[in-house]
Amino acid sequence: xxxxxxxxxxxxxxxxxxxxxxxxxxxxxxxxxxxxxxxxxxxxxxxxxxxxxxxxxxxxxxxxxxxxxxxxxxxxxxxxxxxxxxxxxxxxxxxxxxxxxxxxxxxxxxxxxxxxxxxxxxxxxxxxxxxxxxxxxxxxxxxxxxxxxxxxxxxxxxxxxxxxxxxxxxxxxxxxxxxxxxxxxxxxxxxxxxxxxxxxxxxxxx
Amino acid sequence: xxxxxxxxxxxxxxxxxxxxxxxxxxxxxxxxxxxxxxxxxxxxxxxxxxxxxxxxxxxxxxxxxxxxxxxxxxxxxxxxxxxxxxxxxxxxxxxxxxxxxxxxxxxxxxxxxxxxxxxxxxxxxxxxxxxxxxxxxxxxxxxxxxxxxxxxxxxxxxxxx
Numbered sequence: 001x002x003x004x005x006x007x008x009x010x011x012x013x014x015x016x017x018x019x020x021x022x023x024x025x026x027x028x029x030x031x032x033x034x035x036x037x038x039x040x041x042x043x044x045x046x047x048x049x050x051x052x053x054x055x056x057x058x059x060x061x062x063x064x065x066x067x068x069x070x071x072x073x074x075x076x077x078x079x080x081x082x083x084x085x086x087x088x089x090x091x092x093x094x095x096x097x098x099x100x101x102x103x104x105x106x107x108x109x110x111x112x113x114x115x116x117x118x119x120x121x122x123x124x125x126x127x128x129x130x131x132x133x134x135x136x137x138x139x140x141x142x143x144x145x146x147x148x149x150x151x152x153x154x155x156x157x158x159x160x161x162x163x164x165x166x167x168x169x170x171x172x173x174x175x176x177x178x179x180x181x182x183x184x185x186x187x188x189x190x191x192x193x194x195x196x197x198x199x200x201x202x203x204x205x206x
Numbered sequence: 207x208x209x210x211x212x213x214x215x216x217x218x219x220x221x222x223x224x225x226x227x228x229x230x231x232x233x234x235x236x237x238x239x240x241x242x243x244x245x246x247x248x249x250x251x252x253x254x255x256x257x258x259x260x261x262x263x264x265x266x267x268x269x270x271x272x273x274x275x276x277x278x279x280x281x282x283x284x285x286x287x288x289x290x291x292x293x294x295x296x297x298x299x300x301x302x303x304x305x306x307x308x309x310x311x312x313x314x315x316x317x318x319x320x321x322x323x324x325x326x327x328x329x330x331x332x333x334x335x336x337x338x339x340x341x342x343x344x345x346x347x348x349x350x351x352x353x354x355x356x357x358x359x360x361x362x363x364x365x366x367x
Binding site (some may be wrong): 050051061069165 | 232302
C-alpha cells in the first residue's frame with residue numbers, strides 16, 4: 001500500500017484546492033470584518049511535500065510564531081492550525097484592543113484570549129464553507145494557543161500526518177492586510193481516513 | 207574548521223569532533239543525542255513517532271525511534287565509535303497545546319519520550335541526562351568536541367545537559 005496522498009488525481013487536487021479557496025475566502029471576510037481592514041488573500045497553494053519541509057512554508061522551524069490550533073469534529077475529523085508570525089500576532093492584538101501599534105511586546109492572558117477568538121472565528125468561517133461544500137457537519141473544538149518556534153508548533157500536526165505517511169498534503173493560504181503586512185497561514189489537515197470522506201462527499205472519490 | 211550540521215525533522219546525522227549537530231524547533235518530537243566521548247563521535251536523531259510497527263506506510267526509518275536509533279548507532283560504529291562507550295541524552299517530547307481532555311493524539315510527546323527511554327534501556331545505552339515534557343519548543347545542539355547537549359527555548363532559557 002502506498003501513501004494515499006501521493007495517488008491523488010489532478011481532478012481531486014483541484015477539488016481540494018477549491019475547498020481551500022472557498023474556506024479561506026470565508027475566513028478572510030470574517031477577519032476583515034473583525035479588524036475593519038481590507039484583507040488580501042493568495043490563491044491557495046496545494047502542495048504535497050515531505051513532512052520535514054513543511055516548516056519552511058512559514059519561514060523555517062526556528063521562526064517565532066503564534067499558533068491557534070483547533071480540532072474538527074464530525075464525519076471528517078481534522079485539525080486546523082492558524083499560524084501568524086509573532087509580530088503579526090502582536091499587531092492584530094493591538095488592532096483588536098484599540099491600542100497604538102507596537103504597544104504589545106508580549107502577550108498577557110487577555111491578548112491570548114483575543115488571539116484564540118480570532119482563530120475561533122476564522123476556523124468557524126472556514127468550516128462553514130467546508131460544511132456547505134461537502135454537506136458534512138463539521139464542528140470546531142475550543143481553540144488552544146501556543147507562541148513558540150514554528151517547527152515545534154507544526155510538529156503537532158506533522159506527527160499526526162507522520163502516522164499515515166512521509167508526506168503532507170498542505171492546503172495553505174496566506175492572508176495579508178492592505179498596508180501593514182499582517183500575515184497569517186491557515187492549514188487544514190484531515191485525519192487518517194477523513195480525506196477520502198471529504199473526496200466522496202464532493203463526488204471525486206475514484 | 208568546525209561545521210554545524212543541520213538535522214531536519216524525521217532525520218538523523220552523525221559527525222565527529224569538532225563539528226556540532228543541530229536540530230531546530232522540536233515540539234512533541236524527541237531529539238536523541240548519542241555520543242562516544244573517547245573517539246568524540248556523535249549522532250543526533252530527530253524522531254517524530256515512537257513505533258514503526260504502528261505506522262501505515264513509511265519509507266523513512268528516521269521518523270521512528272525504534273528504527274532510527276539502531277541505524278544511527280550502526281553508522282556511528284562504522285565511523286569508529288564503540289558501542290560500550292556510547293551514552294545518550296534526550297530532549298523534547300513537549301505537549302504544545304493543552305486541551306481539557308487531551309486525547310492520545312495530543313499526548314504523543316509523552317509517548318515519544320517513554321518509547322525512547324525504553325528503547326535505550328533495551329539497547330543497553332545509558333541515558334545520562336534528559337530535558338523532556340513541558341509545553342514549549344526546543345532547539346537542540348550536540349557538540350562533538352565535549353558531548354555537551356545544549357537545549358535552547360524561547361521562554362525557559364537555555365541549558366546544557
